[in-house]
Amino acid sequence: MWRPRMLGELLFDIYSIISSVMFAYGANFYYLIYRSTRNATKPLPRSHLDLPRVTIQLPIYNERYVAKRLIESACQIDYPHSKLEVQVLDDSTDDTVGICRETVQFSSVQQYHEKGINLVYIHRDKRTGFKAGALKEGLKTAKGDFVAIFDADFIPPPDFLLTTLPYFSSKEVGMVQTRWSHLNEDYSTLTKAQALSLDAHFLIEQKAKSYSELFMNFNGTAGVWRKNCIRRGRMGRHTGRGP
DSSP states (O other), rough: OOOOOHHHHHHHHHHHHHHHHHHHHHHHHHHHOOOOHHSSSOOOOSTTTTTTOOOEEEEEESOOTTTTHHHHHTTTTSSSSGGGEEEEEEEEEEEEHHHHHHHHSSSTHHHHHTTTTTHHHHHHHTTTTTTHHHHHHHTTTTOSSSSOOOTTOOOOOTTTTHHHHHGGSSTOOEEOOOOOOOTTTTOHHHHHHHHHHHHHHHIIIIIIHHHOOOOOOOOOEEEEEEHHHHHHTTOOOOEOOOO
C-alpha cells in the first residue's frame, strides 16, 4: 500500500529526472546556437570547367499533383546537358504512372532530350525497400559520379548543382545537405509551426554540426552524395550548406 510520503518521493524523483533532461536539452540547444554562428563558410566560386557527371534521382510514389512539376524543374537545372542524367524512379500504383510517362515521353520535357539530357524512367511493379529500394535500383545504372536526390514535393532551383558541387573539391566531403525552403509557409498555423521547426533544424542543428565537423545526418532529399560513398557504405567528413 502506497503511503503519501512514498508517493511524494516518487513524484519528486520523476520531476527531478524530467527537469534534468530538459535542462540538458536546453543547454545543448544554446550550445548549437553558439556553434552555428561561428566559422561560417563562404560560398565557393562556380565554374563550368571540369564539372563531373551528375545523376539526379527523383523517387516518386503516388504523387499525381506534383510529379510533373518535379520532373520539369529537374530538367531545367543549369548544368551541361552532356553531363546530366535525370532518373524518374516511379513506384506509383495510381494514375501518377501515366502522368510520369507522359511527362517523360511526350510533354515539353522532350526538348531536353533533344538538348542532350539523359532522361530515364524506371517503374517497379513491386515496391521492395520502398524509397530506399527505388534509389538503390536507380543506382545500378546511374552514370553520374555524384547523385542528387529530390522528393516529389520539391522544386530544385536552377543553380542547385553549380552551388553545391564546388564543396566536393575536398576529397573528405562525401555529402552536401542543403536547407529546405517552404512554398506554403503562411497557409495556416500548422504550416507556420512546421516551417519554424524545420528552419531551426537546418539553421541551428545542421549548421552547428557542419561547422564543428560533427556527424550530421542526411535529410533524405535536397542533397548531393558522392556516389562512391554510397557504394562503399562509408564516408569522410560531412558538410552541410543552406542555399
